[in-house]
Amino acid sequence: MSIHKQKNLRMLAVALLAMGVTMSAAQADDDRDERYGWRLGEKSAGKYGGENRGKPLQPAQTNAKFQKECSDCHIAYAPGLLPAESWRKxxxxxxxxxxxxxxxxxxxxxxxxxxxxxxxxxxxxxxxAPLKITETAWFKRKHDAREINPAVWKNPLVKSPANCAACHPQAERGDFSERNIKMPK
Amino acid sequence: MFRISYILGLVFVAGLAAQPAFAETPNEILASIQKEAAGTPGFQGFSVARGESFFKTKHGGEWSCASCHTENPVALGKHAKTGKVIDPLAPSANAERFTNPKKVDKWFKRNCNDVLNRVCTPQEKGDMLAYLLTVKK
Structure with a gap:
């Protein structure tokens, strides 16, 4: 193997490792406070009083009709954001x-x-089985005054707490990770 | 000779496949609304002026058609509640509009209910589409 090839291989290895590290970080930060809560023994009581969003929020295989029909007027809210009975209603x-x-x-x-x-x-x-995602305990906790300055909700670019994509640009893909949050100015 | 016609055939089929899959034209949709309207007593055809005023006027509710589609149907609209951008409604500005009968039925049902709190009559639908077909980009 030439030196040149070896160098290329080493660069590839570094790149792959770096990708692995970023990916695990992306998966981790969404649930940071969950792990903290678990240490406090909250898990047995049911995080957020049992009103917790699912994991994953969006299945690997989505449904074309859902994507199309539910995104005419708003983003197609990921199914894991609510329990089954809510969706039935x-x-x-x-x-x-x-x-x-x-x-x-x-x-x-x-x-x-x-x-x-x-x-x-x-x-x-x-x-x-709430009808509104914004009425779930997990949503309220994640968006309470400790987390979000109340002035943010008054920003015309936000308009409504139902407008996930205002701050979560990847919301349509079910990605609400904290590292991907972008608050509108 | 055989080979040339074979190739021409292939080119033709490929050309067909490249066309957008519009089931109908807006004029065909208008014709089927007209067929429905013709069955109602006193029907005297569609009116562009009536369609325009229908489109821009509120009908007892909070919204008119223009509340979301704007007074200019070749422009981008905006959902009155969610703020989501709506593609232009006039076929001159958006070739997809009024080409899929299922989609046309779906949106007339929804939007007439939101704007008039009832279904639209074939007369109202036809007037409105006749108006939209005259709006140039």
Whole structure:
């Protein structure tokens, strides 16, 4: 093997290692306070009173109909953000969907409901089923005044706490990791 | 000779595949709305002026069509609630509009319900599409 080739191989190895390190960091920071809570014994009680979003938020295999139909008016909120019963209720009430008619034909509704229910939060143990992601305990804790300056919510670029992508540009892909947060100026 | 026609055939098929898969044209959609409207008593055709005023006026509710699509249907719109950008509605500015009957039905149902709190009549739909077809980019 020539010196030149060896050098190339070494560079490749360094690059691969570096990628590995960044990836594990990306997976880690989202759950930083979870691990902290676990040490305090919160895990047994159910983090966020049992109202925790799922992991992963978005399955590896998404559904084309869900992606298309649910992103006409807003981002397609990842199924893991709510428990199965919430999605059943949302999908059964699409004709009165937060003040607008978002109804689908029966076949599309059935397919999207199945996708949402099958990939709903797998860490939700409370008997609750809120319609709004912003009403879940995990959301409220992650966005309380300790975490987010209340002035942020008044920024016209944010407009509403339902507008995830205002600060989480990768929200559509189910990526809400802290390192990818970008607060609008 | 055989070979040339074979190649020409292939080119033709490839050309077809490259076309966007629009099931219908806006004029075909308008024709099917007209067929529906013709069955209602006193139908005298569609009116561009009536369609324009229908589009820009509120109908007892909070929103008009223009609340989201703007008063200029060749411009980008903005969802009145979520702020999400909406592609232009006029076919002259957006070739995809009014080419998929299922999508047309879906949005007329939703938006008429939001704006009028009822379904739109074939007359109203036809007037509005007739208007949208006259708006030039």
């Amino acid at each position: 949302v999908m059964a009430g699409l004709d009165k969907h937060f003040g607008t008619d978002a109804s689908l034909d029966a076949q599309d509704n059935k397919e999207i409901t199945a996708f949402l229910v099958n990939n709903a939060s797998n860490r939700w143990s409370a008997p609750t």
